[in-house]
Amino acid sequence: xxxxxxxxxxxxxxxxxxxxxxxxxxxxxxxxxxxxxxxxxxxxxxxxxxxxxxxxxxxxx
Amino acid sequence: xxxxxxxxxxxxxxxxxxxxxxxxxxxxxxxxxxxxxxxxxxxxxxxxxxxxxxxxxxxxxxxxxxxxxxxxxxxxxxxxxxxxxxxxxxxxxxxxxxxxxxxxxxxxxxxxxxxxxxxxxxxxxxxxxxxxxxxxxxxxxxxxxxxxxxxxxxxxxxxxxxxxxxxxxxxxxxxxxxxxxxxxxxxxxxxxxxxxxxxxxxxxxxxxxxxxxx
Numbered sequence: 001x002x003x004x005x006x007x008x009x010x011x012x013x014x015x016x017x018x019x020x021x022x023x024x025x026x027x028x029x030x031x032x033x034x035x036x037x038x039x040x041x042x043x044x045x046x047x048x049x050x051x052x053x054x055x056x057x058x059x060x061x
Numbered sequence: 062x063x064x065x066x067x068x069x070x071x072x073x074x075x076x077x078x079x080x081x082x083x084x085x086x087x088x089x090x091x092x093x094x095x096x097x098x099x100x101x102x103x104x105x106x107x108x109x110x111x112x113x114x115x116x117x118x119x120x121x122x123x124x125x126x127x128x129x130x131x132x133x134x135x136x137x138x139x140x141x142x143x144x145x146x147x148x149x150x151x152x153x154x155x156x157x158x159x160x161x162x163x164x165x166x167x168x169x170x171x172x173x174x175x176x177x178x179x180x181x182x183x184x185x186x187x188x189x190x191x192x193x194x195x196x197x198x199x200x201x202x203x204x205x206x207x208x209x210x211x212x213x214x215x216x217x218x219x220x221x222x223x224x225x226x227x228x229x230x231x232x233x234x235x236x237x238x239x240x241x242x243x244x245x246x247x248x249x250x251x252x253x254x255x256x257x258x259x260x261x262x263x264x265x266x267x268x269x270x271x272x273x274x275x
Contacts, residue, residue: 017093
């Protein structure tokens with residue numbers, strides 16, 4: 001399972017992977033991430049949702 | 062492809078928003094694949110944002126004697142990037158290697174004959190709390206808590222330390238002081254009560270490196 005997730009994560013873009021790791025591995029809030037990467041919270045949430053959707057599709061296969 | 066790990070100056074520039082766009086892309090790409098650097102970034106950012114903890118110097122053994130003589134922890138405002146880099150560098154060094162240089166590293170009495178304590182002051186509303194922490198075993202510390210301002214003899218003050226596993230220890234503050242012994246390295250929630258009314262609280266973590274606000 002872990003390997004599957006790692007493989008799926010590798011298929012995300014660098015920016016998506018960076019943000020997903022900050023969010024779920026380091027428990028950073030969307031607000032914190034937004035301040036780290038200099039964007040707004042909505043944009044962060046969009047990227048996270050897009051990444052989650054991608055991961056779901058990849059893991060489904 | 063994983064690039065080489067960025068040095069501390071790049072990390073500082075990234076946190077300081079002064080990294081050029083093209084370098085930022087390289088930096089973020091590296092962070093996506095290097096867990097150690099990502100962890101360093103998260104820690105460094107917490108430190109960078111914490112204005113109070115940033116006032117404290119990394120602890121060197123030779124500074125400890127000053128601490129005992131003056132009764133106060135040596136404070137220094139960190140303003141320039143160079144000093145910041147020094148601090149983060151020292152912190153990272155301590156964090157990853159657990160060697161001498163570290164940020165607010167908890168020391169045991171064996172480390173120095175002069176004063177084994179780390180003293181941190183924390184301002185919470187109208188109260189100023191000092192915390193003196195001494196490492197007493199490989200996985201635990203004792204803590205003296207002092208109420209520096211806001212204390213009055215007319216009121217009954219208590220400190221409650223709630224651990225992450227929901228166990229708690231409570232101490233009445235006598236003459237502005239309370240003592241907790243044998244605190245395992247864990248996350249805690251400090252609550253100050255005045256006449257049983259909860260006044261302020263402060264979440265923090267103690268580990269073998271030091272004390273961190275959460």
